[in-house]
Amino acid sequence: MLHRLKRNWHYLVVHAIGLGALLVLGYFYLSGSLVNPIRYFVLRSGTLGLIFLVASLACTPARRLFNWPGAVQIRRALGLYGFLFVTIHFAVYLFWENSLYWELIWRDLGERKAMPIGIAAFVLLIPLAATSTRGWQRRLGKRWRTLHRLVYLALPLSVWHYFWLDRDFKTWPWIFAVIVTLLLVLRLPLVRSAYKNRASVK
């Protein structure tokens, strides 16, 4: 038991954080203690979604940099939690904030340019989430990897969405922009081979 726990601790951590965050959101939903529940859920789910998606993007470089195979094993779970939170994010926006009133949504998409960018990011994530199972991975073969490269587009779009929100202070969008850029740069073949060599010399 202890042995299994030791071997799978990283799964446990991911699920503890993911389910813990869901529990917190659920608690606040049910408690009715929030003055602005819609705003709370839109903001928290958006942030959580972005954090999980970025964390899933960090898995591959982390495996190489820290020589830790466990990083790749939690990649899917992180990505799916990310997708779950942005789905909540979008759902709160569509159903709760705007009551599926298309005229209102249409006006908002025109008024806040960050919104269409967010939708683009979300749409790109749908096929990734849908084909995240081993079955689909097997069925698609090499094309699965190609398809999942869409995340390289979805994440910059997500950060762009964050960046373009109507806010004067952009410290956090900048921080995410730097992290995502770094994670993408680490994937460039030249950079990758450089740190791969360093890791093997070690």
Added chain:
Amino acid sequence: MTVTDKSLKSINRRQFIRLGATTTAGLFLAACGANPPTAEPTPTEVVQRPTDTPIPPTATTAPTDTPIPLPAGTNAPTAEPTATATNTAVIDPDQLLIADMTLAATAYLEALDDGQRSISAYDFASDERFRWHWTTPGNFPRNGLPLREMTETQRSRAFDLLAASLSGMGFQKSLDIISLQNDLGNDSELYYVTVFGMPGGDTPWGWRWEGHHLSRQFTVVGDRLAMLPFFLGSWPTTTQAGLRAMAQEEDAALELINSFSGDMQAQAIFQDRTLTQHVTQNAAKVDPLEPIGVAYADMSSSQQQLVTEIMQAYLNTLPDHVAAASFERIDAAGLEPIRFGWAGSLDRQRPQYFRVQGPTFLLEYDNSRNGGTHIHSVWRDFEHDFGYHLL
């Protein structure tokens, strides 16, 4: 209005004037040192700048999350105009107010360096005067000098000018709206001061305070002035800390629409779903919109009082005698045709829109954004906006 129903309606009219005007006029008179507070302005002569009492930077009604950076030494929003009665010569309160505003505007301009003045000052004839908006400066870049680029003294003078141009309530409401920017991750110093023309000269002049959710225009022509149009907005409508920058109008309107019986409510609701934005946007001039909703004449006296309360939430932001004069103008044009129309949800924190329109004015209130927690509202006058009637 016919002669037969005049006496009946005159009760409402009296209530309207009393509620809307004399409460504020009383404050004005008290500030003038006049006693007792009657509707007649007491003669005053000597003009003084507002006193040195510091302004609380946030709402007195409820705490804000983060205080706005109000410069030290900003003067208190005393009931305007801050004049002292020294003899019995009759002076038009407009003139006192103009003198106050002129002093404050001149002090502001004098505090700027040449470069800043060229940014903050425009010709009165410039089209810039009509280029106004309520959105963030990121979405609609503003011309004028932002608080952010001012020194402490300059900022203090800018706030003095605002305090001199509004009632105490109007000034406090402005501070509350400004402080909400902290909740939104916005810069509460991105409010721009623009002066048009030369304050105190023979020619018309005016000035504007503008930034996210707050746009106030002031026009002075000779000894007359106009303080319209203006925009007030609030997002969120209630902060987690409990600040409600626009509570009075929201509460009164919800109470009013829910006070109507079935038929009347059906008449008030011109559309089941909210409008998606206010109709008149940032037009330089507006004409009356289609008359919709329930007429003031058909409301009970308590409902009429709620209409007055809604209007007070806006007009009482103006200096007290200006508010009183505005109510008188509305009354003179006739209260009966004023209409209250509604679109959208009847519940708090759900998307909704309402409109109060009379022969001379239009109030549009749109709370359709962010699930009904984001108010955009504008007070327009078909003739007095931007002082058109004075020019």
